[in-house]
Ligand SMILES: NC(=O)C1=CN([C@@H]2O[C@H](COP(=O)(O)OP(=O)(O)OC[C@H]3O[C@@H](n4cnc5c(N)ncnc54)[C@H](O)[C@@H]3O)[C@@H](O)[C@H]2O)C=CC1
């Protein structure tokens with residue numbers, strides 16, 4: 229049933245990848261939104277209509293939202309506290325340095341800064357990915373720091389968006405999870421997400437701990453699925469079998485499905501590596517480390533995958549050098565080794581930063597001939613070297629049965645092909661993914677597993 233009540237006004241605290249997307253999408257749904265961040269440069273960029281990372285479609289939606297007057301940005305927490313009825317906290321939760329635990333200092337800081345300025349009845353909603361038990365601790369924290377004239381409650385609403393599909397995933401999620409402690413909080417969240425709920429999106433109402441756990445359980449499952457098929461790739465390589473065909477065959481079993489079953493370099497991205505580690509760490513703290521001990525193997529398979537890829541690239545680079553040496557002895561019109569390498573690099577599409585270029589160019593793509601299928605595993609990297617014609621029997625595990633997987637032509641298709649291209653997601657992060665984005669005080673080199 230469609231509601232006619234005015235939606236609550238919201239703030240989005242932390243306007244990084246998740247927060248900027250959430251703010252823009254909420255404004256698109258007709259809500260008045262104030263985006264808040266401690267990074268004044270990021271706020272200035274967003275207020276000027278520029279998205280400081282790459283996400284398809286987001287810049288256009290940002291412009292539209294700014295023009296509508298429903299979306300504004302600020303660094304002023306007092307303004308945020310006055311403005312919002314519902315405050316979504318979307319700050320980073322990177323892996324702690326020297327530990328597998330999640331670094332919760334940004335969440336703690338954002339919650340404290342905000343709650344200590346609220347002078348009304350308001351709901352603070354955590355969206356960041358946190359270890360189970362964090363919300364209960366924060367619920368106590370916000371009550372303690374809130375002024376006496378305030379009534380502040382905490383809820384948790386984990387986010388499942390994928391980078392590259394962030395806008396669509398936010399507007400059309402598979403499900404909404406509301407971790408709440410009162411009916412008031414539940415109804416307020418329903419008012420915020422009304423258009424999405426009206427589109428028959430399932431809503432799961434849970435307690436705080438369950439809501440937190442849904443998120444880490446989902447990411448752990450996805451990571452496990454990827455490592456599973458990559459483990460099969462290791463076995464295939466040793467046995468002379470073809471993991472792409474194996475994955476395709478598995479994908480036709482409806483109980484298994486083909487999504488997240490693409491063998492490749494292993495999972496990277498911003499969250500899966502850090503989230504499975506933080507989950508193991510938290511489970512151990514709770515005395516149930518054994519229950520998720522398998523995630524250590526999931527991580528190990530993933531690390532092995534990367535090492536194996538580097539080995540393969542070295543092997544293949546050897547072949548390339550041999551090829552170039554052969555060309556040197558060919559007639560003068562043949563390209564020199566230098567021009568070989570330059571051409572190869574310049575044909576890497578979408579490499580608009582040096583980091584992106586590096587990440588693309590360290591993949592095994594250069595060895596493929598024009599007609600060979602995209603190697604998505606070490607087995608297929610090897611077989612691509614043997615084959616010059618596409619194998620019609622090989623289709624992608626996602627069910628696109630048209631034979632040869634196509635060459636990825638964008639960050640999104642490259643990623644969805646099972647390849648990890650960390651640098652292409654968030655190009656203008658000059659001091660590193662975490663350094664520039666999680667909070668101004670952290671400065672360490674970007675690495676997909678520690679962001
Ligand atoms: N990026 C993604 O695809 C998804 C991320 N998540 C989770 O969402 C959270 C945020 O992730 P991202 O947006 O990728 O991180 P991000 O690093 O892109 O953005 C975090 C933002 O928080 C700001 N910030 C830090 N401390 C602050 C404070 N005290 N007050 C206000 N702003 C502050 C930073 O300046 C930065 O703009 C993480 O917990 C992540 O695991 C969940 C689902 C998807």
Ligand SMILES: O=C(O)[C@H]1O[C@H](OP(=O)(O)OP(=O)(O)OC[C@H]2O[C@@H](n3ccc(=O)[nH]c3=O)[C@H](O)[C@@H]2O)[C@H](O)[C@@H](O)[C@@H]1O
Pocket residue numbers: 357387388389390391392447450454487488489490491492493494495496497498499500643644645646647648649
């Ligand atoms: O918590 C998060 O931040 C998000 O993490 C992932 O999203 P994301 O990291 O943006 O990207 P994915 O498309 O899920 O890919 C993750 C990694 O797995 C790899 N992958 C994916 C699928 C596959 O079959 N094989 C494979 O190796 C990708 O190349 C990439 O490195 C989850 O898919 C989101 O649901 C979640 O919200």
